[in-house]
Amino acid sequence: MNSNRDDFSKETKRILQERVGNRCSNPECRCLTSGPNFEPQKATRIGVAAHITAAAEGGPRFNSVLSSEERKAISNGIWLCQNCAKLIDSDEKNYTINLLLEWKQISEENCRRELEGKPPIEYPQKEGWICYWCRSFVEHLQPVCGVCHAEVAYTATRKERTEAWNTGLFVGGGGSLLFFVLLPQLLNSKFEWALPIGFGLGIYALIISAIVAVTCGFISVEHKEKQYRGRPPRFFRNTNI
Template sequence: MYNKRDEFTEKTKKIMQQRVGNCCSNPHCRCLTTGPNHNPEKATNIGVAAHITAASENGPRYDASLSSEDRSSILNGIWLCQNCSKLIDSDQNTYTVGLIQRWKAHSEEMTRLSIEGRELKPDQQYEGYFCPHCDTFCKTGVSVCLGCNSDIYYGSTPAAWRQDVQIGMMTSALLYIAILLFLPDHLNSQINTSFPLFLGLPFMVFFITGATITILSGIWFAKKKDTERRSNPPLFVRGRH
């Protein structure tokens, strides 16, 4: 059976394109979608008026509750480059209606700021942090500052990690020895038993148990501190580059 497609009109496509300044609306892409062609009488266009919910049944994110009119309305469209329009249609679980609508709103907002002559600061466009040494903006996830080559750590630095392991190991080793030293004495005096020192554990058992507990505590403590640090802004460490 013929599958009806609710296409956008040329006028709708044009307005969609102009509302985002002719740029792809994927915030991570934002590429220009037209440019000069080798033929001086032609322009190259890589922009696509993509459907947010599909134009026809079985298409990505198809919404049967929409009327034909809704489906071809500008509210159901987003201006993208060819790559990004392919991307959203190849994985509708990642690229949901909600996400695509946020892209569209973000892109139109960026374009509005731009046309009002307001300078777009990088932190308005991307998630990230300014380097405290050179003030270069570094996007989240980047591991080296492009301005001054500082290393960026999102959790513990290697030095802090080593120190945390040591603290964790030392604390648990001391606790382990203290408990085994004082527990028998305490029990003996309280409930009149006669546990020997260190509960009479054979030396190897005492040693291996102690070593295992100590190492595991060290790693556990360092991991805990690393997780805590990850909820704070990253550390910029000026390297020896």
């Protein structure tokens, strides 16, 4: 054994183990780390007090800034099963210091909650919503509720967008029509002018009207979407959206 290793004391290991109720601290494992052995005098132990940053130079997540005392302090330990201990040391890029600290924190918190008779906190703590209809958890950006199949609308629904688009077209197109057809007639009758329909722009009046109509369509849809952006999604069930 390397004498430069900053191993945990027996006491530190025991406390690490007890602070997580003798379970592996990987929130997706949480297996028990000891049980009875065939020999009545013995217990089978598969728990490991793993180092968050390695006990010796060259080890996983080694932090040269830490002192020897800090490296063997309880704050640098995490209680794991043998599998998970092997896992975190085989892939230090995936199992980062921050992730391990998060595991440790959640495991201790869940152990505390279990002692107090409370339900454990969910892990990973995903961003999500509660379905309006069935009250189940729906992960953020998931398009349908996994339980009741309600559709989740994060912005305007397709129906609302179509309606907004039609309204924009109608307002823009209608407005242009009034401008190019009715306005010259109105001015002519009022001032006895002789303005032609479309102010003499001919086919260009039609093109301009079309552009205005489409632009109003886009603006209208954007306006509709903006109403729902940054808000909790809406849940629709059995409706044509």
